[in-house]
Amino acid sequence: MTSISKDTAAADPSSPDPGPDPGPAADAATGWSRVTARDIAEELGVSVSTVSRAFTENAVIAPETREKVHQAAERLGYQPNPFARSLITRRSKIAGIVVADITNPFYPEVLASLTRRLQDTGLQTMLFFAGPGRKTDDALPTLLQYSPDVAIVLAATMSSEMVTACRAAGTPVVLFNRYVPGSGAAAVCCDNFDGGRQVAEALAAAGHRRLAYIAGLPDTSTNTDRLRGFVERCAQLGVEAPIVEEGGSFTYEAGFTAVKRLMDRRNPPDAIFCANDIIAIGALDAARRELGLSVPRELSVVGFDDISMAAWPSYSLTTVRQPVNAMIETTIDEAQRLLAHPQAQAEEHTLPGRLIRRGSARLEETT
Amino acid sequence: MTSISKDTAAADPSSPDPGPDPGPAADAATGWSRVTARDIAEELGVSVSTVSRAFTENAVIAPETREKVHQAAERLGYQPNPFARSLITRRSKIAGIVVADITNPFYPEVLASLTRRLQDTGLQTMLFFAGPGRKTDDALPTLLQYSPDVAIVLAATMSSEMVTACRAAGTPVVLFNRYVPGSGAAAVCCDNFDGGRQVAEALAAAGHRRLAYIAGLPDTSTNTDRLRGFVERCAQLGVEAPIVEEGGSFTYEAGFTAVKRLMDRRNPPDAIFCANDIIAIGALDAARRELGLSVPRELSVVGFDDISMAAWPSYSLTTVRQPVNAMIETTIDEAQRLLAHPQAQAEEHTLPGRLIRRGSARLEETT
DNA sequence: CTGAAAGCGCTAACAC
DNA sequence: GTGTTAGCGCTTTCAG
Numbered sequence: 001m002t003s004i005s006k007d008t009a010a011a012d013p014s015s016p017d018p019g020p021d022p023g024p025a026a027d028a029a030t031g032w033s034r035v036t037a038r039d040i041a042e043e044l045g046v047s048v049s050t051v052s053r054a055f056t057e058n059a060v061i062a063p064e065t066r067e068k069v070h071q072a073a074e075r076l077g078y079q080p081n082p083f084a085r086s087l088i089t090r091r092s093k094i095a096g097i098v099v100a101d102i103t104n105p106f107y108p109e110v111l112a113s114l115t116r117r118l119q120d121t122g123l124q125t126m127l128f129f130a131g132p133g134r135k136t137d138d139a140l141p142t143l144l145q146y147s148p149d150v151a152i153v154l155a156a157t158m159s160s161e162m163v164t165a166c167r168a169a170g171t172p173v174v175l176f177n178r179y180v181p182g183s184g185a186a187a188v189c190c191d192n193f194d195g196g197r198q199v200a201e202a203l204a205a206a207g208h209r210r211l212a213y214i215a216g217l218p219d220t221s222t223n224t225d226r227l228r229g230f231v232e233r234c235a236q237l238g239v240e241a242p243i244v245e246e247g248g249s250f251t252y253e254a255g256f257t258a259v260k261r262l263m264d265r266r267n268p269p270d271a272i273f274c275a276n277d278i279i280a281i282g283a284l285d286a287a288r289r290e291l292g293l294s295v296p297r298e299l300s301v302v303g304f305d306d307i308s309m310a311a312w313p314s315y316s317l318t319t320v321r322q323p324v325n326a327m328i329e330t331t332i333d334e335a336q337r338l339l340a341h342p343q344a345q346a347e348e349h350t351l352p353g354r355l356i357r358r359g360s361a362r363l364e365e366t367t
Numbered sequence: 368m369t370s371i372s373k374d375t376a377a378a379d380p381s382s383p384d385p386g387p388d389p390g391p392a393a394d395a396a397t398g399w400s401r402v403t404a405r406d407i408a409e410e411l412g413v414s415v416s417t418v419s420r421a422f423t424e425n426a427v428i429a430p431e432t433r434e435k436v437h438q439a440a441e442r443l444g445y446q447p448n449p450f451a452r453s454l455i456t457r458r459s460k461i462a463g464i465v466v467a468d469i470t471n472p473f474y475p476e477v478l479a480s481l482t483r484r485l486q487d488t489g490l491q492t493m494l495f496f497a498g499p500g501r502k503t504d505d506a507l508p509t510l511l512q513y514s515p516d517v518a519i520v521l522a523a524t525m526s527s528e529m530v531t532a533c534r535a536a537g538t539p540v541v542l543f544n545r546y547v548p549g550s551g552a553a554a555v556c557c558d559n560f561d562g563g564r565q566v567a568e569a570l571a572a573a574g575h576r577r578l579a580y581i582a583g584l585p586d587t588s589t590n591t592d593r594l595r596g597f598v599e600r601c602a603q604l605g606v607e608a609p610i611v612e613e614g615g616s617f618t619y620e621a622g623f624t625a626v627k628r629l630m631d632r633r634n635p636p637d638a639i640f641c642a643n644d645i646i647a648i649g650a651l652d653a654a655r656r657e658l659g660l661s662v663p664r665e666l667s668v669v670g671f672d673d674i675s676m677a678a679w680p681s682y683s684l685t686t687v688r689q690p691v692n693a694m695i696e697t698t699i700d701e702a703q704r705l706l707a708h709p710q711a712q713a714e715e716h717t718l719p720g721r722l723i724r725r726g727s728a729r730l731e732e733t734t
Numbered sequence: 735c736t737g738a739a740a741g742c743g744c745t746a747a748c749a750c
Numbered sequence: 751g752t753g754t755t756a757g758c759g760c761t762t763t764c765a766g
Contacts, residue, residue, distance in 0.1 A: 456760090
C-alpha cells in the first residue's frame with residue numbers, strides 16, 4: 001500500500017527522461033506527480049471505465065480484470081481521486097465533525113474513538129472548531145461546502161434553522177451529547193436525567209443532608225437534565241432541595257471557584273454534584289488545596305462523564321460513566337440510517353449511564 | 368460534445384419558475400442549498416466564467432459585476448464547490464493532520480490551536496489517527512488521496528520513504544514536535560536538548576545529588592534529546608550521571624509505575640526529570656499517594672510541555688514550557704513556504720523552551 | 735472585461 | 751464484460 005511510482009521506466013517511450021523517471025503524469029517543474037485512472041488504462045490497454053469498475057464494489061467486472069487493474073495500480077501508485085469521484089457520486093465519504101469545547105478532556109477522548117470508528121466505516125474526518133467565540137452555526141456553512149455524508153456535532157447546540165439547512169443540503173446532522181428539542185436534529189445522549197437521579201439516590205442513601213450542584217454552561221441539555229434529575233429525585237426522597245451554584249462553564253476553573261463560594265455560605269453543603277468531571281476535579285482541588293477539606297470525610301464530590309483522569313489516584317472521582325463506545329456506535333448507526341433514508345425521521349437516542357463509585361464521595365451510610 | 372447541453376431551449380429570458388418562487392434556493396435565511404455556479408449565472412444572465420471570476424482573488428472582473436454576483440450568491444445561498452475547484456486548481460485548501468497519541472493532553476491543545484489558525488489561513492483540516500496499533504505510514508496513503516496542501520504530523524515519526532512519497536505527490540510534510548534526521552521532512556520542535564540542560568542546571572543548583580530520568584517512548588527525538596541534554600549537562604556540572612528508568616510510553620501509567628521502581632532502589636533519587644508532563648503527573652501521583660512521599664521535600668519532580676493541567680494546584684508542576692503558539696506559527700509558515708516553492712529545502716526549526724518554576728520541585732538551595 | 739470552449743479525474747448510463 | 755459517451759461543478763485559456 002505504501003508504494004509510489006518508482007520503477008515504471010518503460011511506460012512512456014516518447015519522453016526523454018530528465019533524471020530519475022518520475023513515472024506517468026509527472027510534472028517535473030512543480031514536483032507534481034499524480035497517477036490517474038487513464039494512466040492505468042493505457043498501461044493495461046483497457047478503458048478508464050474498467051479501471052473505475054475495478055475500484056467500485058458491486059461493479060460488473062471480471063475478477064481477473066479487477067485483479068490485473070489492482071496490481072497495476074499498486075505498481076504505479078494509483079489511488080482514485082476522491083474529489084472527482086464525489087463530484088459524481090454525490091457521496092463525499094467524509095464526516096464533518098464540529099467541536100466546540102476541546103478544553104474538556106471528555107471530547108478529545110470521544111474525538112479519537114469517533115474518528116477511528118468512522119475511518120473503519122470508510123469515512124474520513126474533517127474537523128471544524130466552533131467556540132469559544134465562534135458559534136456552531138458559523139462553522140456549518142463551511143462544513144456544508146464539503147457536503148459531508150454526515151455532520152456530527154460534539155458538545156454544542158445549534159439553531160434549528162441550521163439543522164434544516166443541513167438537511168436541505170442533504171447532510172444529516174447528529175448531535176453528540178446534546179439535543180435541541182424540536183430541532184429535528186438526531187441526537188445521541190447519555191441519560192443525563194437518570195444520571196442525576198442516581199447521584200441523588202446514592203448521596204441521600206449515604207446520609208448526606210445538604211446537597212449542592214455546580215452547574216456548567218447554562219442552557220445546555222447536559223447541564224439542565226443532570227440538574228433536573230438530581231433535584232427531582234431529592235424531592236422524591238424528602239431531601240432538602242440542593243443549592244444550585246452557577247459555574248458558568250464546563251471548566252476546571254468553574255469548579256474551582258464555585259466550590260469556594262459554596263463553602264463560604266453560612267450553611268455549606270456536605271456533598272456536591274458537579275455538572276461534569278472537569279468541574280468536579282476543579283472543585284476537588286479547591287476543596288482540598290485551598291480550603292483544606294478532607295474528601296470525602298468532610299465533603300463528598302461527584303462528577304459526570306468518567307474521563308480517564310477520574311480514575312487517577314489523585315482524584316479517584318466518583319462519577320457517572322457515559323457509555324461512550326455505545327454512544328459512538330449509535331451515532332454512526334443513526335448517521336448511516338439518515339443517509340440511507342433521507343426522508344426518515346431523526347431520532348433522539350438516550351443511553352443509560354452508570355454510577356462509578358470511587359473515593360471522592362462517601363456513599364455508604366456511616367455508622 | 369461539450370458540456371453545455373442541458374437546457375439550450377428552455378433557459379431563455381424569463382424562465383417561469385415552477386411552483387415555489389425563488390428558484391433553486393428558497394431558504395435564503397438558512398444559507399445553503401445545492402446551488403451551482405450555473406444557477407447564479409442564469410439568474411444574472413452572465414456566464415459561469417464570470418461567476419467563477421467573482422470568487423477568484425486577482426481575477427480580472429469589473430468590481431460592480433463581482434458585487435452583483437456576490438449578492439446573488441448570498442441571496443441564493445451559493446458557495447463554490449471545493450472539490451470541483453480543487454480538481455482544476457490542484458490546490459485542495461485542505462491540511463491533513465495525522466495524530467498519533469491523543470492520550471497525551473498536549474496534543475488536543477495543539478490540535479485545537481492549530482486547526483483554528485489553519486482555518487484562519489483558509490485551510491480546512493482533515494484528521495487522521497495513526498497509532499496506537501496504526502503506524503503513521505499507514506495513515507498517509509489515505510491522506511495523500513485528498514492531496515492536502517500540507518500534511519502535518521503530530522507526535523509521530525514516519526519513514527523517510529513516506530516523506531519522499533509525500534513530496535512526490537506534491538504534499539509538503541511538516542513534523543510537529545518530532546524530527547526524523549535525514550528524512551527530508553520539515554520539522555518544528557521545541558529545543559528539547561536545551562530543555563533537558565535547563566532542568567539539569569536548576570536541579571543541580573538546588574543541590575540535588577541523585578537524579579533520575581523517566582523516559583517516554585523510546586526512539587523518539589523528544590525523548591532522546593531531552594535525556595541527552597539532561598545527562599550531558601549533569602556531566603558538565605560534575606553531577607553523578609542520572610539513573611534512566613524506561614517508562615516505555617508517554618502516559619500517566621508509565622510515570623506512575625516507573626517512579627515506584629525508581630524509589631524501590633537501594634539508592635533512590637531525590638529528583639526526577641520526566642520525559643513529559645503526563646508522565647510527571649503520573650509520577651507525582653504515585654509518589655504521593657502510593658509511596659507517601661512529600662513533594663518536593665522528599666522528592667522533586669519536573670516535567671516537560673506545560674500542559675494546562677500542570678498549573679493545577681493539585682500538581683503545580685515545575686516543567687519546561689513548549690512555545691506552542693510560536694511553534695504553530697512556524698509550522699504554518701514552513702508549510703506555506705514549502706507549498707510555494709516545491710523545490711525548496713525542508714528546514715528543521717527549533718524553538719527555545721523555558722523552565723516554569725512551580726511547586727513540584729525544590730529549586731532553591733536549602734539552607 | 736466577458737463569454738465560449740476545453741477539460742480536471744472520475745462514474746454512470748447505454749450500447750455492443 | 752467492456753468500451754463509448756456524457757457529464758459532475760468548476761477554472762482557465764483564448765477570442766472578441
